[in-house]
Amino acid sequence: MNTISSDVIRGYNDTMILFFLLEKPSYGYEISKQIKTLTKEKYVIKETTLYSAFTRMEKNGYIVSFSSDEESGKRRTYYRITDLGREYYAQKCAEWNLTKEVIENFIDKEVLQNGSY
């Protein structure tokens, strides 16, 4: 029942990833775990979605990659957010508010209250 269709999230995977990169550079596996934790398992990003988001965002100049010199553990590709990335993130936040406002016009509150379906 409570799975989120990907079409809804579409366009916000990038935002989620950038949200964590705002704080500090990170890499795929860590971010995927953070998303899972923050959403209390309500949303789990697919690996392919995650890594293709990285490539796309690097191409767009929102993030830059660098290789880690790990003393121990596996070698990872880290990503750092750019100024353009911060701008893009802020834009998406503003857009989200607008979108929320728009969509909410079409949501029937009553249907939700008595969960009748």
Add this chain to the structure above:
Amino acid sequence: MNTISSDVIRGYNDTMILFFLLEKPSYGYEISKQIKTLTKEKYVIKETTLYSAFTRMEKNGYIVSFSSDEESGKRRTYYRITDLGREYYAQKCAEWNLTKEVIENFIDKEVLQNGSY
């Protein structure tokens, strides 16, 4: 500045259309105007998006089409929502609440307050 990217709305165009059909059968042009009005011009659905949504939803059994016998004016294709369509609409409303909850975790409130970008 304040245009909504289609990727965000994606998956909710159907919901918007069904929202109006809940009340009474309607047709393309009327619905497109109603969406524009209800959202105060914040969102205007593209014609191709609208009509392809009709075909898709009819194929899925959410709506059924019938021809109008207009005494005057142009002939139109009307659509009526089905029980399955109502169910689908209710599902989408519930899904929306979940999605909102999830995405909001990643939205920085401060960025929004001082609109700094």
Add this chain to the structure above:
DNA sequence: CTGTCGTACTACGTCTGGCGTAGTAAAAGT
């Protein structure tokens, strides 16, 4: 009575993001 605007669509093709499937490989746990 002619041209333009509003109404009401259909057809076709492209793009993008998400995701299924599969495979690789090193480190860490048992």
Add this chain to the structure above:
DNA sequence: ACTTTTACTACGCCAGACGTAGTACGACAG
């Protein structure tokens, strides 16, 4: 020694949105 976890890459498909274009009828102005 084997399995699990970590950390990816490659390939290809699919669906929804949308650009472009064209059709056609009615109303209304000049």
